[in-house]
Amino acid sequence: MQGLLNPAVLVGAAGLGVSLQLIHIYVGVLKRALQVLWAVGTAASLYLILTQDAPAATFVFEHPVWIWAVGPLFASLTGVAFKEGLCYNKWEAAGLFGALPLLVGGHLLGFVPHNVEQGLLASCCVLLAVFAGRKYTQAFKDDIGDKSIFEMQKLPPEQQQELLRRLNFDD
Template sequence: MTTADPQFEGVYGPYTITEVDRNEVQRYRLALLSTGLALLAGILHCWLLGARWAWVWILPIGTGLGLALLWIHIYLRPLHRALQLFWLTGCLGWGTLLISAGPPHALLTLADQRLWILAIGPLFAALAGIGFKEFFCFQRLEAIGLTLLLPVALLGQLVGLINPHVCLALMAVAAALLVVIALRKFGMDAAADVGDKSVFAYLDGQLSARTS
């Protein structure tokens, strides 16, 4: 912390936004943007070039989302850990699908054998969770769109209410909304993404008191 770091009055006392906080926010925004761009690129790849090699986009999607969940600021640590667990479970599901079906056939297998959605779905549940967090904090319509479209697309495909083409179209809209969310965040002050650090300190104190 330096004397130039801005100070704020929180619910439970004063707090400071440090250079470390600002760096984490910048990294979070970049990770979120890369996730949205990779998801959109993967879907466009499926449409324009076919599904055979579109699986490669899962790598930057998973990496970007994992980094976003590393640098995101969420007051409730159990919720933060739950989103990270969803991400890990989804990554393991994708890995299992790629090994089982073979990378060139993975997405076609996913379309033909809908139960695989249960394996890879948690990755997108984590992404929808970020969308909900962004809506809860900033009330952006694109955030609630992201939160709703991902489960509608995947669950609709899982139960057979929509076909894979409609599922991809809904996910493309969700990816575009994620890109919009990320781009709009770059014009915001870092303090908006960090939130009230006094709440973090209070919750950590409560946790320490319970475990001591």
């Protein structure tokens, strides 16, 4: 089972990397920030895979200070979960948004009991499986979203107010 940990890290990181290339986040700086976090965390994971005898996940579990290095990968995943939960009201994404930081941060700071960590890890695995599976059933048009708010934000403030007044959103 230990022999599958490094391949799982690589496949998971690669999958998230592809997702971050294809994801629709209209605010470019936010998308780039998630991609940078992913790159930093993935680079640290690769470093551990190449330099440690133990699998990277085991090494980080035994040496929590290394969460500072690989944690950006989880921060990126948490950002994707936040975006998906907010945009599509997906319960599994909302669960990941809460569970991932609690698991990773709790282990780093040592305030989560071992049995709770195990439960959080199992929960994250289930939530990730549901999250990934449901993306395949989501209609493509729903995944692209609506850019009209960004078109409105390009208008001068007085034109924005006029548009809101015409749409009865001025209160």
